[in-house]
Amino acid sequence: MTIRHEERPVLTPHNLDETELLGLFRRMALLREFEERTAEQYARGRIWGFCHLYTGQEAVAVGAVSALTREDYVVTAYRDHGQAIAKGIDPKRVMAELFGKRTGTSLGRGGSMHLFDREVNFMGGYAIVGGHLPIATGLALAVQYREEDRIVATFFGDGAVAEGAFHESLNLAQLWQLPVVFVLENNLYGMGTAVERASATRDFHPRAEAYGIPGEAVDGMDVLAVREAVTRARDRALDGKGPSFLEMKTYRFRPHSMSDPGRYRTRGEVDIWRQRDPLRTFPERLIEEEVATREQIDVILGEVEEEVRECIAFAEESPHPEPADLMRFVWAADEPEGEDGP
Amino acid sequence: MIPSASHPVPSGTAGSPSGPDGSPDSQVPLRVLSPDGGLEGEAPDLSPTEREALYRQMSRLRAFDNRMINLQRQGRIGFYGPATGQEATTVGSAFALEAGDWIFPALREAGALLVRGYPLRKMVAQLYGNRADDALGHQMPCHYTARELRFVSMSSCIANQLPQAVGAAWAARIRGDRTVVLGYIGDGGTSEGDFHAAMNFAGVFRTPCVILCQNNRWAISVPVEKQTAVREIARKAAAYGIPGLQVDGNDVLAVVAATRAAADRARCGGGPTFIEALTYRAGPHTTSDDPTRYRASEEAGRWPDPIPRYRAFLEASGAWDEERERGLQAELEGEIDAAIEEVEAEPAPDPASLIEGVFATPPALLRDQLEEVLRPRR
Structure with missing residues (x-):
């Protein structure tokens, strides 16, 4: 799989000032650090169960969410740490959730795949492949019905494209002109299944045409390209022009999950993609174009290291869920009270 | 267009996957006969007997539908779903297959079953669900099954037959035999997840199958415009890497040509083809449905009847005339009468x-x- 290297535009046309550009870098660096430390904590046995790391795909979550407002909804799959933190959930609460602690986003009951925070309109990570797409489409129907000034962005992987729920969602979204942006994170593997073994078409974005939806391929390793594409798609949705389909060409550097030995791809392939690591290329570009200095970049890297250390300390010190609460928070009759609720 | 050495798709009138500007919008449905039955394209290679057989089966299905609706109105059978208006699509497509090929119907493909040689008497028996019925009344009426004719049970579940059809085709490919599978679906069925999964699977594994969508414009009461935002359902095939084409589903010769080319292609290892047959459901969805509540009578009054269209073609070539028509109608009446009489005499199944x-x-x-x-x- 090769990606065409377009002539890169200079940074300034993106109408972002130095602070905003460094902000994008900071968020990507935070996600990277968060995931690397998560892997360590997992190895130490502090985190267990299913855990899917976002390493490599940071430019997608950070770029896409930077094009959204707090009011916009985000619905995503199980590889959800990146979108959750990018959407504004306190990373401490995300780490606490991974630790299964009471201070986690889902009170320690959801774990890695089920982060959720209504406050920032992060409507969840979902474990069933493609199962969240009808939820996102339904949210968009609610937004349209209530005539609200916001959109839904939903993230999913290349494996989800083969699911019936994907098909049904895209058909209805275009039929009803719903304000939803479908963001496909094509990282080339559905677990261990390479895209060419799961789809007879090499690219997925032309599939959008089958529903009458405009589809577009985007360099998912370029945070500014992602941001720009999602901005356009969001504007379309707000103008009442219906859904968009964006295929982010990206790559996960780590295995599918913590229990995947990753024997289906070569070391060399990973190394090739690592050369396009947004955590490497984006700061290089900032320095090259004199937006930032190497020192500023290093300061940010130091800050996020410290921030993630605090996240781990917070998660470690937080209490476990109360056994007495075991039966709570499932049925409406026992809604969580006060600020404890998810 | 489907490439095939033995059965070239008639040129000139053939639908091509992309128009002169390269856009898929300008697709023209494949057509052999003009709306009034004049020969417009190249007719598929058929013997005089085969040409007549197409007409006889379409007429037979029409006569059967009319009588069964009457029986339902008289309270003698409980339920019926007519295929009026869609005779050319089902008869023509099944006619293009070989006897060893499998058919996975949706729920309006009685025409395909007649082509396979299923006796009318058994169809009546299925509708009565009495002791003459092979399934002893276990199945919903008008949901025929004929394993011996490689015709899988009809099912009211929408689109569930397509993953099965593609799976059967995959089995044929693994076994290396020459079986082709024809799977039917309606326009409503294309919105189902099963359609998506089946099409993707067929594309990835290049299974020897033909997926034929009977676009009769109505999914019960939902018009195709409210079903999908895409004007041509055939375009959906491109999303799966499968060739898709539109055919005039009221032109039986065009349906034969398109299905034959697609089946040949599948048999030669060329993989699946998706055919969208543009037709029209002239009657109600079933006898439990009243279409006057949701569609204008003017629309239903203008439906393009495939039978007179094909009859005009046969008459022009001297193969048919009024006398033969009267003979055929009398023969069909007799056949249906005898079938009803025989079946009605049977008792209910043993509890x-x-x-x-x-x-x-x-x-x-x-x-x-x-x-x-x-x-x-x-």
């Missing part, structure tokens, strides 16, 4: 057969229930 044919060994719970049913009432 003891109620739990047969589902489990190899019926579970205790069912056996207990049956015992209770059979216990003499006090």
